[in-house]
Amino acid sequence: MIAGVTWLVAFQLVGELIVRVADLPIPGSVMGMLLLFCFLRARRYGDGGSIVRAGSALLRHLQLFFVPAGVGVVAYLGVLGRDWLPITVAMLGSWALGLVVVGWTAVALERLLGRPRDDLAPESS
Incomplete structure (x- = not known):
């Protein structure tokens, strides 16, 4: 160990x-x-x-690694309360942008590799 x-x-x-x-x-x-x-x-x-x-x-013991982040949130509650709108917009915007980029990347890799997605593959009986 x-x-x-x-x-x-x-x-x-x-x-x-x-x-x-x-x-x-x-x-x-x-x-x-x-x-x-x-x-x-x-x-x-x-x-x-x-x-x-x-x-x-x-x-x-991964949950212990979230303790410092939780302490940081509590330490900056004033800032979070004062600037909640830009923080929320930034978080939602970055989430949406990341989702779109991952989707585009997955589609591009499928086209590049020539493998059809499972939900579009013809059913064989």
């Missing part, structure tokens, strides 16, 4: 280092996850490995 957590933290730190040195506009933790994904795919890492066990243990 300790070895798995050490690997996870190491990939996060490497991601942070790469982002800061290269001055990239993405979070270092996202870069670290990308590097970890590439590492796991390249090594064909099994389900019994220390990294997977540590990640599974962290996922079992």
